[in-house]
Amino acid sequence: MSKDYQMKAAINQKLIEMGERERLKELLRAKLVESGWKDQLKAHCKDVIREKGLEHVTVEDLVTEVTPKGRGTARRQQVVGTGQKSSCPCSKTEKINLVVQ
Amino acid sequence: MKMEDMPLSGPDNTKLEALVNDIYSELVEDACLGLCFEVHRAVKQGYFFLDETDQESMKEFEIVDQPGVDIFGQVYNQWKNKECECPNCKRLIAASRFAPHLEKCLGMGRNSSRIANRRLASNNNMSKSESDQEDNDDLNDNDWSYGAEKRAKKRKSDKSQTSPRRSKTLKHKNGELGSGISADPYKYNYNAGINYEMLGPDEVQSFLTTQCGVISEHTKKMCTRSQRCPQHTDEQRMAVRVFLLGPSAPVLPEADSVAVPESFDIPDGQALMSRLQWEDSPEISPSDSASSKASTNHSDSRRPKKKKPRPSLGLNSGGGIGSLSGGGGGGSSQSNISLSTKKKKPKLTAPSISSIYDDLN
Numbered sequence: 001m002s003k004d005y006q007m008k009a010a011i012n013q014k015l016i017e018m019g020e021r022e023r024l025k026e027l028l029r030a031k032l033v034e035s036g037w038k039d040q041l042k043a044h045c046k047d048v049i050r051e052k053g054l055e056h057v058t059v060e061d062l063v064t065e066v067t068p069k070g071r072g073t074a075r076r077q078q079v080v081g082t083g084q085k086s087s088c089p090c091s092k093t094e095k096i097n098l099v100v101q
Numbered sequence: 102m103k104m105e106d107m108p109l110s111g112p113d114n115t116k117l118e119a120l121v122n123d124i125y126s127e128l129v130e131d132a133c134l135g136l137c138f139e140v141h142r143a144v145k146q147g148y149f150f151l152d153e154t155d156q157e158s159m160k161e162f163e164i165v166d167q168p169g170v171d172i173f174g175q176v177y178n179q180w181k182n183k184e185c186e187c188p189n190c191k192r193l194i195a196a197s198r199f200a201p202h203l204e205k206c207l208g209m210g211r212n213s214s215r216i217a218n219r220r221l222a223s224n225n226n227m228s229k230s231e232s233d234q235e236d237n238d239d240l241n242d243n244d245w246s247y248g249a250e251k252r253a254k255k256r257k258s259d260k261s262q263t264s265p266r267r268s269k270t271l272k273h274k275n276g277e278l279g280s281g282i283s284a285d286p287y288k289y290n291y292n293a294g295i296n297y298e299m300l301g302p303d304e305v306q307s308f309l310t311t312q313c314g315v316i317s318e319h320t321k322k323m324c325t326r327s328q329r330c331p332q333h334t335d336e337q338r339m340a341v342r343v344f345l346l347g348p349s350a351p352v353l354p355e356a357d358s359v360a361v362p363e364s365f366d367i368p369d370g371q372a373l374m375s376r377l378q379w380e381d382s383p384e385i386s387p388s389d390s391a392s393s394k395a396s397t398n399h400s401d402s403r404r405p406k407k408k409k410p411r412p413s414l415g416l417n418s419g420g421g422i423g424s425l426s427g428g429g430g431g432g433s434s435q436s437n438i439s440l441s442t443k444k445k446k447p448k449l450t451a452p453s454i455s456s457i458y459d460d461l462n
Contacts (some may be wrong), residue, residue: 008120015124028128029135038136045140049149057144062137070133071126 032074041070297323297345305345315341 015021032038048065049057143149153159165174184193189206204210208217297316300308308314313324315333324330328338 004116004120008123011120011124021128025128025131029132032132041133041136042140045137046149049140049144054144054150057141059137059141062141063134066137067130067133070136071129074129074132 037070037073040073041066044069296321302346309338309342309345313338314345316344 012021015024045062045066048062052061140149162173164172166172167174170176180196183196185196185199186192187194187199187202187206189203194202201210205213205216208214297305298321308323311328313326313328313330313333315324315330315337316322317324323341324333326332
């Protein structure tokens, strides 16, 4: 287990060093906006805010409400969008594999 | 490279996949968090709900998604098939063509006056004959105005580029203008004539040696065409030269000022001969080619302006001119040069000059 942990840490570090992480992040953001995921999530946020009342909303509230939904829908979006078997876009997997090897 | 092509073994593969998934989840969470921060800031700053004002206006401006209608609910070509009656000509015009039609119909647009003028000009030119420039020379001369010149010039430009007249005038202009005024930029402007008041005496002299220079009654501008310009006769050109440079100092390219009485003391014989030759030239011209006629005109126009330092040589010059005019000219430029070299030319007597001047006026 610690080996996996180490490996994960190593990968992360490598990604950050290469600047790939940032690039992947931007890529992901663009794809999410394109697919409409962001607007969906924003609408969900609106509901939450209306529920909780405009004045008393906190970041933690939003995060706890919104993130799980976001995660789930993102996965589904990605699968639909790219049409790949895996939940991850293949290009990203390739890149990460390259890094690992 | 696809997933199937990965050279890793099975268990590592899944582990790798798991790792990759983890990384991916982290990225997604980052994105979510980013969104949350954005929304929270918007809420606290108060601009989150700005696009939702109230239900009524929301309903009013809802996006419409029906066929045949744009997103505002308006029909696109609703007015296309409608026809309007023009208040001026009482015709039924299609709606999309109504505005341009009104512009033309009422004569108030930017282009409408231009088009109308052009149409009038073309109608006038159609009614006249094509060669009226040569035939109705007198008519044209009396009525020569800036507008007619503009029309004539426009017609000229409308005519085919290969018309012989056009090439000839260009050739003359190119040949003569090189030796003529180089400092005067006005002459290249097709529409602008030159006001004789604007030029100094030297400029006038040099201008008149190369160009027609006949002054229009209406615009007081000098004709910038060549010496063979068909709109003006040689008499007019001579009169203009007399008028501008004084009867005592007609134009010569290399002329110096000569006293008045001397020029008037030409023996009658020479004057007669010059006059005779001048009158002969129209008879000669029909038999000769057009260029020879032009050259004779040139010689005629040149002759009266040239001063006469030596009367004896004037006879020779008279004879020389006669031979020149009789033989016709190869190129009129040649005759120009030959004529210009002859300094002695008999001048027309004063009475004839003044009579011509009266005619011009």
